[in-house]
Amino acid sequence: MKSRVLLAVLSAAAALLVPACRRGGGDEILVGEYGSLTGTTATFGQSTHNAITMAFEEINAAGGVLGKKVRVIVEDDQSKPEEAATAVTKLINQNHVVAMLGEVSSSRSLAAAPICQANGVPMISPSSTNPRVTQVGDYIFRVCFIDPFQAEVGARIAWEILKLKRVAILSDVRNDYSVGLQTFFRQTFKGFGGEIVAEQSYSEGDSDFRAQLTQIKSANPEGIYVPGYYTEVGTIARQARELGITVPLIGGDGWDSPRLWEIGGEALNGCHFSNHYSVDDPSPAVQKFVSDYKAKYNQVPDALAALGYDAAKILADAMKRAGSTKGEQVRDALTGTKDFPGVTGTITINKERNAVKPAVVLKIENGKFVYVTTVKPTG
Amino acid sequence: MTTFLQQLVNGISLGSIYALIALGYTMVYGVLRLINFAHGDVYMLGAYTGYYLSRKLKGSEPSLLGALVVMLGAMLVCAIVGIVIERFAYRPVRRAERLTLLITAIGVSLFIENGAQLVFGPDPKFFPSLAPRADFIVGGVRLTSEQLTVIALSFLLMLLLRFFILKTRTGKAMRAVSFNLDAAKLMGISTDRIIAITFALGSALAAAAGVLIGMQIPKIDPLMGINYGLKAFVAAVLGGIGNVPGAVLGGLLIGASEVMVVGYLSSTYRDAIAFGILILVLLLRPQGILGRAQKEKV
């Protein structure tokens, strides 16, 4: 008897919990955002989200898009690809968003992109660098450069800037970003005439790298390419120094975080990495963005925030140019984005729907990311 | 050759952490026949407690005394946490089937992990420098002061624990409870109190491990207990669950094999190593290296 009542009560409760439809009002444009607000890469999602929020606040304050205010509906994917797929489905079918912003991680972008493509909803990834993301279909775009280019920049840092001939690679095998980068780095560096003396790998979330570093040390490299996320890179640098490895480390935009120095400390001095933008870029647009972000969130914006900001602004710009929020028209407008003045550089979207932009090389010195040079994309 | 020795040192220092955590597992299992899934998460809580405590001490120079205070503080807090978990989650189901106990343990573990993500935030935090750093170089092999501290402390605590269990009255009571709970009760031992003490001790050791790891590898996050906890459990089983020196031996072996495989084979199989060892042990010698074979009584 008791269980019958329990059963009935629970079924009723369950039925009531099925969420109701949420449609946008006629005077609002609904844009979906999915990101890792919780989970292992939570800070990436939060940074991006902060910037997107700020961007649309500015846009709305200036009159909105096509006379309407833009509202962003954000869904958390908990750093999991299957959740990304569910989140995006919900945003499209339940909330009826007209465009999608997301994600940082290529795995999650890859999970969500087919759904956006199938529904004709343009999707802009702010920071996914794996080439396969935009290959999903013609509704999928990104505002950052892709791994082959970034890895080339990394190889140039090693070969041209630091004049290294023998380099070791330590990459994150669980992270497609890292795997992609090390593949292209290896090709390019060897193409320059360099030698890869050792290759080791770790998994995202590991905290002890001594075993790998000890092996790398025995191969006597002149530098180590570490295309991972800052959370591991800082620790890697520290442990490398503890083991007596004094050569510089080189990396990619995954290093970009105000917390990198907090983790790695002095071990990072002399290390270089490629990035999308430099906080010290004297251009007025960048400085305004940095100071607005600092004022609002009490943090220095990292590259993910800058890219999120640009993605949001490019979307709004495309809608204005298209004169509509309809999927095909926004898609066509996005494809024609040329020389858009973004915080992360002048952005042109090429026919593979990737952004053609220069990368900056930064050097770490006593807690600061110092600008070294800019590398322009070839072709 | 130096490389090999260095790897060995790496393995021992990693293994000492596993050993410290394994001690807690082995004690609780010995007394309650319960795999306390939440033990790894207590280790995480210890690291976080240490983190917040050391932030309080911020501003003062890194000193040995400061480090000691932080560690003892974390140990105290986690001892209390251990007692609370036992009292409210495990005691009500103590008489139930093993499956129920196991599920409860899983529930507690998930609760602590997700609760920590909620309370502390899901992103990793970074331990400030506590003790003054020094590096020791012996014949090309390098050891940091933190690594040395970890190794030394694990052995020290193991010896203390062994002394406690073998030579004190409470220790004797613990052994009695682990043999037979009901008989111990009949002998006038307050089993509830003994069990609480067991949990407190185990949790304090895990907390010490957490603080030590925080000092050695400054990164801590709410899910750090999962991996370390599981491997420490494997270490306890390898050494002989319920056996104190076994836990330390198991920890060192697991640490060393992990490092060797990662260094000489591939890091991607790192997690599989511990489980592979576990499966082999359970199939070939379930009582572990130092354990005694248990006949199942009907």
Added chain:
Amino acid sequence: MKSVVKSVVLVGTLLLVNGLFTGGLVPNFSISPYFLQILCLAGINIILAVSLNLINGFTGQFSIGHAGFMAIGAYVSAFLSITVGDRIRAAVSFAPISVQNSALLLMVLAAGAFVAAIAGFLVGVPSLRLRGDYLAIVTLGFGEIIRVFIVNIDAIGGARGLGGMPRLANFFWIYLFAAATVAAVTRIVNSSFGRTLIAIREDEIAAEAMGVNTTRHKVLSFVVSSAMAGVAGGLFAHYLMYLHPNSFTFIKSFEIIIMIVIGGLGSITGSVLGAVLYITLTEGLREFAQYRMVLFSLLLIVIMIVRPQGILGHRELRNLWRRRRVAEPAPPAVSG
């Protein structure tokens, strides 16, 4: 004869409902794709929960590595449909598209289930000699080892995930297999084989003493259960069209455990209920995603303390409505 009629009615109903839900049947009527997705994921969960319950609930063996078998089924079927899918289609090109798709789906599911079954055998034979906690940890270990291997095989995407499967699974297929799973497990449980399993659950030593080959029975139920998990995995792969090893960690195994524990170990209806409840609560609490797992784990603890038999205990739905109750086993005596 009666069961044939029942099957035909079932299939027919599912086809109708599928058509209704996806908008083919009644013009201008279809349910929101988001709701449909929830239903489909619930259906996959049902297969997982019911199959796990065969081992945990009915045979009393505590396995927490179920996600590993799901992963095997998922990856094997996905790999096949990506690599040889077109050739299979070409072989039946005379038939209409929907039949081609169905044939492809059935073939890859069968392959996935087969490999998962083999894995179940390989895991089961050594593990099932162990008891209780050790079995639990070993199965957990195997589940993780399977996942680590998947991460390391580049041909199936490894850490980058595997995509590009055609969407072969839909409401109809998922619920057809869910119904088939429920029917199969019900049949097993009510047969003499099933009663032996229950005997093993109640007192394994006594069963052995009665001459039951416990290992054989345990392994068999393990293999069947793994095969079903493999089917669930294959359906999952061809519904979501993207696989990532992170979807198959022990957290997933724990989620399935939560489902069957809430519903009641040893009750098939309970597993179905638990699966549906779990996904409903998950989606319903989406706004509070951060609190979700905290609440679930708290719920798990509370249920273990207050009502360890879950909602339905050992009862099945049809026993609820008839006043006749299936006798519940007495709680285990305090060991001396």
